[in-house]
Amino acid sequence: MPTGTTAISSEELKSITEVFEGLITSLKPKLKGSDEKDIRKAYELSLDAHKFQRRKSGEAYIFHPLEVARICHEEIGLGPTAVICAILHDVVEDTPINLEEIYELFGPKVTKIVDGLTKLDGLYNVDNKNAENLKKVLSTLVEDVRVVLIKMADRIHNLRTINAMPKHKKLRIAAETMYIYAPLAHRLGLYKVKVEFEDICMRITDSDKYKEISNKIKASEEDRQRYISKFIGPLQQKIDKEGIKYRIIGRPKAISSIFNKIKTKNVEFEEIYDLFAVRIIVDVPLALEKSVCWQVYSIITDYYKPIPERLKDWITTPKGNGYESLHTTVIGPSGRFVEVQIRSERMDDIAERGFAAHWKYKGVKSDDNVYDKWLGNIRTLLENQNGDAIDFLNDFKTNLFKEEVYVFTPNGDMKILPKGATALDFAFDIHSDVGAQAVSFKINNKLVPMGYVLQNGDQIKVNTSKNQSPKEDWLKLVITGKARSKIRSSLNEHKKLSAELGKEALIRKLKNLKIDFETNTDLIASEYGFRNRPDLYIAIENETIKLQDLTKRFEIINGELVKLKVEETADTKESVKPRPTKSKSKSEIIINGQIDESFDYSLSTCCNPVMGDEIFAFLTTNSGMKIHRFNCSNASNLFTNYGYRILKAEWAKTASRNFEVELKITGIDTGPGVIQMLTNEISNHLGVNIKAFSISGEEGIFEGNIKIIVKDKGQLNTVISRIKRIESISTIERTIV
Numbered sequence: 249m250p251t252g253t254t255a256i257s258s259e260e261l262k263s264i265t266e267v268f269e270g271l272i273t274s275l276k277p278k279l280k281g282s283d284e285k286d287i288r289k290a291y292e293l294s295l296d297a298h299k300f301q302r303r304k305s306g307e308a309y310i311f312h313p314l315e316v317a318r319i320c321h322e323e324i325g326l327g328p329t330a331v332i333c334a335i336l337h338d339v340v341e342d343t344p345i346n347l348e349e350i351y352e353l354f355g356p357k358v359t360k361i362v363d364g365l366t367k368l369d370g371l372y373n374v375d376n377k378n379a380e381n382l383k384k385v386l387s388t389l390v391e392d393v394r395v396v397l398i399k400m401a402d403r404i405h406n407l408r409t410i411n412a413m414p415k416h417k418k419l420r421i422a423a424e425t426m427y428i429y430a431p432l433a434h435r436l437g438l439y440k441v442k443v444e445f446e447d448i449c450m451r452i453t454d455s456d457k458y459k460e461i462s463n464k465i466k467a468s469e470e471d472r473q474r475y476i477s478k479f480i481g482p483l484q485q486k487i488d489k490e491g492i493k494y495r496i497i498g499r500p501k502a503i504s505s506i507f508n509k510i511k512t513k514n515v516e517f518e519e520i521y522d523l524f525a526v527r528i529i530v531d532v533p534l535a536l537e538k539s540v541c542w543q544v545y546s547i548i549t550d551y552y553k554p555i556p557e558r559l560k561d562w563i564t565t566p567k568g569n570g571y572e573s574l575h576t577t578v579i580g581p582s583g584r585f586v587e588v589q590i591r592s593e594r595m596d597d598i599a600e601r602g603f604a605a606h607w608k609y610k611g612v613k614s615d616d617n618v619y620d621k622w623l624g625n626i627r628t629l630l631e632n633q634n635g636d637a638i639d640f641l642n643d644f645k646t647n648l649f650k651e652e653v654y655v656f657t658p659n660g661d662m663k664i665l666p667k668g669a670t671a672l673d674f675a676f677d678i679h680s681d682v683g684a685q686a687v688s689f690k691i692n693n694k695l696v697p698m699g700y701v702l703q704n705g706d707q708i709k710v711n712t713s714k715n716q717s718p719k720e721d722w723l724k725l726v727i728t729g730k731a732r733s734k735i736r737s738s739l740n741e742h743k744k745l746s747a748e749l750g751k752e753a754l755i756r757k758l759k760n761l762k763i764d765f766e767t768n769t770d771l772i773a774s775e776y777g778f779r780n781r782p783d784l785y786i787a788i789e790n791e792t793i794k795l796q797d798l799t800k801r802f803e804i805i806n807g808e809l810v811k812l813k814v815e816e817t818a819d820t821k822e823s824v825k826p827r828p829t830k831s832k833s834k835s836e837i838i839i840n841g842q843i844d845e846s847f848d849y850s851l852s853t854c855c856n857p858v859m860g861d862e863i864f865a866f867l868t869t870n871s872g873m874k875i876h877r878f879n880c881s882n883a884s885n886l887f888t889n890y891g892y893r894i895l896k897a898e899w900a901k902t903a904s905r906n907f908e909v910e911l912k913i914t915g916i917d918t919g920p921g922v923i924q925m926l927t928n929e930i931s932n933h934l935g936v937n938i939k940a941f942s943i944s945g946e947e948g949i950f951e952g953n954i955k956i957i958v959k960d961k962g963q964l965n966t967v968i969s970r971i972k973r974i975e976s977i978s979t980i981e982r983t984i985v
Contacts, residue, residue: 256299260308264295267314275321275328283328289353290335297343305412312405313338319401324438325601330394333361337398340366364388364395365402379889382428383640396432400441403429407448416896419864419878422449423887428641437569437602446504453879454507461503461510464517472500472524479552479580480526486547492540493531500524516979525587529596537592538563541574544590552578555585563595568652568664571599641889644729656707665702668727672698675710676731683731684738685712699725717742743786750785757795761804768809775801775811836905837875838898839865848872851907855880858907860961865897866890906957908939909964913952915977917945922952922976929970930956936967953983 256264268291272284279287294313301309317334320326332354339345340362347366351359367381388395403425410418426449433442451458476498487494500506500523510517517523528548532540541563548554558577566572573591580586591599651667655674663677671691676683689696690709702708718738726732754772758765773784776793787793802809836859837849849865855877857863862878866886875897876883887894915922923943930936936956943952958964964982971980 254300254302256295256308256310264308264310264314267311267318271314271318271321271331274318275331278321278327280328286332286354287328287335290332293345293353294335294339297339297345301342303409303412305409309338312409315405316398316401319404320398323404323440323601324397324401326394326397329357329361330398332358333365333394334398334401336362337365337402361388361392361395361398364392365398379641379891382424382888386428386432386641386644393436396436400429400433400436400438404441404444407445410448410452415862416864416894418452419862419883420887420891420894422452423884424891425449427884427888428644433602435569437571437598439571439602440600441602443502443504447502450504450507453883457507458503461506461517465500465503465506465523468523473498475581475584476524476526479586482551483528483548486550487528487544490543490547492544494544495529495531497527497529498524499527511981525589527589527591527596529591529593531593534592534594537594541590541592545574545576548576548578548588548590552580552586554578558587563591565654565662569602573599653702653706654704655702656705658707658709660707666727669702670698670725670727671696671700671702671708671710672722673726673728673731674702674708676726676734677728678710680730680734682710682712683734684718685714685716686710687713687716698722743782746789747782747785750787750789751781753788753795754785757798761798763804763807763809771809771811772798772802836900837863837865838900839873840896849875852876852880852882854882856907856909858909858958858961858964859899860964863897863899865895867893867895906937906959909956909958910983911954911956911968911971912979912981912983913954913971913977914979915950915974917948917950917976922950925974925976926952926954926971929974930954930967934967934970936963949978 272287275283275287291314295310298309298313303309303312313335316337317331320330320334336350336354336358340347340350347359347363350362364385367384385395385399406421407425410421413421425445430442430445430449433439433445447458480496480498484496506517506523509515528544530537530540530544555577558575560573560575562571562573562575572595573589575587575589577585577587652664653667653669655663655665657663657678663674665673665677669677671689672683672686675686675689686698688711689698689700690711691700691702691706693709718735720739722735723732726735754769755765758768769781769784773779773781776784776787778784778787784793788795798809801812803812804810839849849872851857852866852874857875857877863875864878864883866874866876868874873895876886913926922945923941927938927941931938936958938954938956940955941952943950945951956964956967958967968980968982971977
């Protein structure tokens with residue numbers, strides 16, 4: 249959101265003009281007809297509209313839309329129309345300019361895209377404005393994907409310039425980015441964008457780890473470059489002899505990617521064998537791409553021993569987002585593992601820039617509808633969504649899967665589904681009616697339950713019945729957005745029918761009792777504990793409430809229902825006694841800049857914050873305030889879907905309590921001495937209390953979980969640092985549920 253009222257100075261205007269003219273120069277090869285005239289018109293309009301606005305950093309606001317336009321063109325590969333829309337993307341939202349003026353100046357296409365990029369106004373009757381706005385943007389995917397791609401460019405620039413924002417806003421933006429934008433970038437094949445999203449967000453949420461890994465990568469840069477040169481030397485000679493036009497790139501993996509491997513594989517930085525990848529990109533005609541890539545693979549494996557299980561052939565079977573490449577891991581000089589990626593220039597363009605680049609090559613392959621299939625699933629979500637923005641976002645997110653499973657119909661047609669998808673997901677993927685009427689499944693001619701998790705290569709046959717319909721518990725058996733959306737839609741239709749039948753039954757009952765329906769129904773609903781009439785009607789139809797029992801709760805006086813009085817007994821008196829409130833010492837948490845001892849808060853058990861951790865507060869519906877760490881595994885979901893319940897939180901200067909932390913430790917099993925070493929270091933040398941300790945050993949290694957009591961993060965870091973020094977310890981990490 250722009251701030252400030254200081255006009256643009258002459259010096260700033262000179263810089264702005266240079267930036268804009270640089271954008272025009274880079275666009276020249278793509279400009280046709282009135283493109284340049286329209287871009288200049290958009291620039292003049294945006295410059296005038298934003299002339300008194302500034303960003304948090306103090307920079308003139310117009311630099312932002314110009315940079316978003318540049319990213320759209322140069323980094324994502326979009327054309328003049330997208331550039332015009334990027335320049336205009338904030339004028340309707342943040343200035344007096346309206347959509348009618350945009351329509352008059354630029355026509356319907358630009359207006360529709362700018363409208364898609366404009367946040368919804370007047371969201372006063374919804375719980376989560378952020379979720380509603382995200383839903384609006386994502387809903388444009390099936391009409392014009394450029395809305396989402398421009399939004400990606402907008403998010404990239406906001407993240408690159410996020411340092412001027414306060415910490416709690418950085419966290420909100422990072423959480424939303426990791427929840428929706430990074431997975432969406434992956435699904436659209438925007439690899440570079442996805443990596444940048446993940447790296448910047450990690451720098452925000454876990455700055456210590458980010459700096460640690462970044463420093464280690466920099467420290468090893470010279471050694472890495474020497475090794476890459478040594479590795480590719482003999483390969484270049486052979487590829488040159490074959491007359492293949494190519495280029496080779498060697499670079500380290502993303503910091504966030506390395507961190508994820510450290511966490512998932514439970515290893516140290518130095519133990520990750522594929523810290524960098526070598527990419528060989530061949531420049532050959534389309535018809536020769538596949539054969540030349542395999543030829544290069546053969547050259548590599550002639551020199552270096554491959555690891556068979558690490559071969560990934562995404563040329564023969566591209567990923568669901570259109571990604572094509574041949575991946576292998578080989579044992580290079582000095583016994584080091586090296587990942588090699590082999591692809592064509594066309595494949596590399598699609599791998600780096602995804603959706604926008606894909607359409608540049610549309611028609612060159614038989615599977616050029618890869619995005620059409622995915623967008624078809626999104627269209628289904630939009631057709632069946634019930635108006636709940638959070639449900640929509642959660643269903644949408646399941647369509648942004650990274651890992652895939654390849655399965656087949658009885659006719660041999662291949663289907664790509666997210667890893668973890670079930671037989672019932674497959675049925676809904678075939679057709680909504682097939683899913684809704686599914687009664688049994690055969691996988692490879694063997695009968696399996698609906699919730700069977702699909703494996704690569706499975707062939708599935710679905711048996712259906714017209715008498716079948718979706719059940720409530722089916723929602724627990726599926727993971728895809730399409731299946732969940734269709735099941736919910738069917739259940740809602742069933743509920744509507746039940747409500748209508750229940751309402752008719754209540755009308756008949758009250759008519760027989762000569763009681764007015766409208767003036768008495770809300771009283772009945774309240775008495776039975778229902779928030780609204782439809783829930784009451786459904787309960788009547790399901791016979792949860794029996795209408796013949798109405799006279800046991802009410803008496804009829806002058807045609808009105810009157811609640812029967814209940815005699816007060818010792819039991820009822822006891823039941824309404826107020827619960828004693830827990831006495832609490834002086835608050836250790838500052839909420840929204842204030843220490844208020846009336847706040848009922850507790851430390852969340854999913855991430856166990858300790859004093860010194862960066863934290864935020866989440867207002868639950870029935871458990872008061874929960875305090876979470878910034879890098880809690882639940883943070884992205886909470887900020888994106890329930891941002892309206894998030895409060896700024898920080899520690900007071902002193903805390904009058906201790907904190908429980910669980911550490912996971914692995915290492916070499918040296919026998920009974922391991923337990924003694926650990927307890928001696930923690931309890932005797934550091935004076936830290938151990939609350940619980942479990943350890944198990946197998947085949948020479950051990951894994952232990954230790955719960956300790958610490959005063960703050962500083963003491964915790966000391967414990968971790970000291971344990972790391974023990975020779976037999978391999979890894980130690982603080983657990984996050």
